[in-house]
Amino acid sequence: MGGGEAACYNMEGIGNDFIPKTMDINLVDEVVKVSDEEAFKYARLLAQKEGVLVGSSSGAALAAALKFIATLKTGGNIVTLFPDRGDRYFSKGLYE
Numbered sequence: 001m002g003g004g005e006a007a008c009y010n011m012e013g014i015g016n017d018f019i020p021k022t023m024d025i026n027l028v029d030e031v032v033k034v035s036d037e038e039a040f041k042y043a044r045l046l047a048q049k050e051g052v053l054v055g056s057s058s059g060a061a062l063a064a065a066l067k068f069i070a071t072l073k074t075g076g077n078i079v080t081l082f083p084d085r086g087d088r089y090f091s092k093g094l095y096e
């Protein structure tokens with residue numbers, strides 16, 4: 001979806017190899033690429049600063065929103081949905 005080759009990554013539930021059948025790609029205006037490191041960093045930051053336990057997909061959503069905000073020339077509102085919760089990732093070392 002974001003172009004480029006499919007690659008190995010540690011985020012779960014998102015990426016070039018996971019495009020739901022219900023997704024209409026024609027409705028997508030822009031794709032913001034986020035690395036595993038960025039996704040994990042922002043998931044941890046949400047837990048530390050806000051007390052919100054989210055997974056790597058949510059960390060990626062926040063990282064992408066912050067990257068997108070930086071490109072805006074005028075003010076506006078951005079809504080970011082966090083699609084997962086952090087308790088599912090305790091055994092995966094996300095919060096270590």
